Amino acid sequence: MNTAPLISPEIFDYLRRLGIEPYTKLNDMAREQLGDGVRLIALSAGESFSTPLDGLRITILSGTVRLGAGDVRLDLNNTRDHAVTTRSGDNTLLAEDDAIVLLADSEFLDTLSSWGELAAYAQQSGGDVLVERLLAVKHSLAFRRLPLEHVVEALQQMQPRPARAGEVVVAQGQRGDAFYLIWRGRAEVWKTGLYDDEAQLVDTLAAGDAFGDEALVTGGTRSATVKMVEDGELLVLGEQAFRDCISRPLIGEVPPGAVPQLLQEDWKIVDVRYEEEFEDGHIPEAILLPLPSLRQLADRTLDRTGKYIAVCRSGKRSAVAAFLLKQRGYEVVSMKAGMTGWEGEVVV
Numbered sequence: 001m002n003t004a005p006l007i008s009p010e011i012f013d014y015l016r017r018l019g020i021e022p023y024t025k026l027n028d029m030a031r032e033q034l035g036d037g038v039r040l041i042a043l044s045a046g047e048s049f050s051t052p053l054d055g056l057r058i059t060i061l062s063g064t065v066r067l068g069a070g071d072v073r074l075d076l077n078n079t080r081d082h083a084v085t086t087r088s089g090d091n092t093l094l095a096e097d098d099a100i101v102l103l104a105d106s107e108f109l110d111t112l113s114s115w116g117e118l119a120a121y122a123q124q125s126g127g128d129v130l131v132e133r134l135l136a137v138k139h140s141l142a143f144r145r146l147p148l149e150h151v152v153e154a155l156q157q158m159q160p161r162p163a164r165a166g167e168v169v170v171a172q173g174q175r176g177d178a179f180y181l182i183w184r185g186r187a188e189v190w191k192t193g194l195y196d197d198e199a200q201l202v203d204t205l206a207a208g209d210a211f212g213d214e215a216l217v218t219g220g221t222r223s224a225t226v227k228m229v230e231d232g233e234l235l236v237l238g239e240q241a242f243r244d245c246i247s248r249p250l251i252g253e254v255p256p257g258a259v260p261q262l263l264q265e266d267w268k269i270v271d272v273r274y275e276e277e278f279e280d281g282h283i284p285e286a287i288l289l290p291l292p293s294l295r296q297l298a299d300r301t302l303d304r305t306g307k308y309i310a311v312c313r314s315g316k317r318s319a320v321a322a323f324l325l326k327q328r329g330y331e332v333v334s335m336k337a338g339m340t341g342w343e344g345e346v347v348v
Helices: 009-018 076-081 106-136 141-145 148-157 213-218 239-247 256-264 275-279 291-301 316-327
Strands: 002-004 038-043 048-050 056-062 065-067 072-074 092-095 099-105 159-163 168-170 178-184 187-191 200-205 225-228 232-238 252-254 267-271 307-311 331-335
Touching (some): 038 048, 038 092, 056 076, 056 106, 106 148, 106 291, 106 316, 148 232, 148 239, 148 316, 213 239, 252 256, 256 267, 256 307, 291 316, 307 316
Parallel strands (some): 267 307
Antiparallel strands (some): 002 038, 056 099, 159 232, 168 225, 178 232, 187 225
16 A cells, blocks of 8 residues: 655646546645645555544545445545545445545545635735735644634734844733734744743744734733744734634524524525535535635625525534625624534435
């Protein structure tokens, strides 16, 4: 068995030509991130691959494999036309003949698609500077903790300021009053422990790294000192703006159990998954409006006097969809947990 963690441009173009979702909707920027959650596996005839497969999306690029106990037979045709997502207990792939299998983490694909649409929105609302900021914080832990719909608003409010080598940006023991993102330059993190006579170097920070959120969240003091080691630039978000981004909901969320009652009150479901996911099972009378098409087709598909519940697989894409629709003046909420939490009727 051979595995290749990165998706080459050739494989990416091949997926696009085959019309396999969601790869046809991802741009080249997103392709560069695929290696974080997608891998290729080459299996020889009769060879098996055993690992917890729960929640992985499978695409067979060549050959035929059997999934789980062998009762599900997969090849390119059925994995291209429908989203084959594994369930609990699916732990083995067995190749009937030489096969190449693409395994993708479904949660990762949801996040990747959602960030892509945020980038497109950022381009429209803030231009290249906002997009550049968005891409810079994509892997920042502080921003990954934020609901996706809050990220763009936080970046829009951040103010740039220069920082000089040797400058102490925050000092251990001070009250937290701002959140910082390093835009250019490097910094060191120094901390004095309970039994330390002097501060110890505990970390280094570079462009894209953030700091200062812990004291703002807890309402306490800075737990360490951050000092610039070279000239650079910081993006700064003030305390109140930071708290607003965390505490003020930009969109409403409803649990799946509350949806049937809303449907009786004339709310409508807008399913923002891909067509293949929709065809594999959706809430009755749902309107299909895939997230990558939402900005172009929303006004042609939806009625501005209507009330809508955005739905996806896990709740990530629907939160972004609800944010985008709300910006356009629609009354909309997002269904928490998506179809993974839905226990009502499903039609195919």
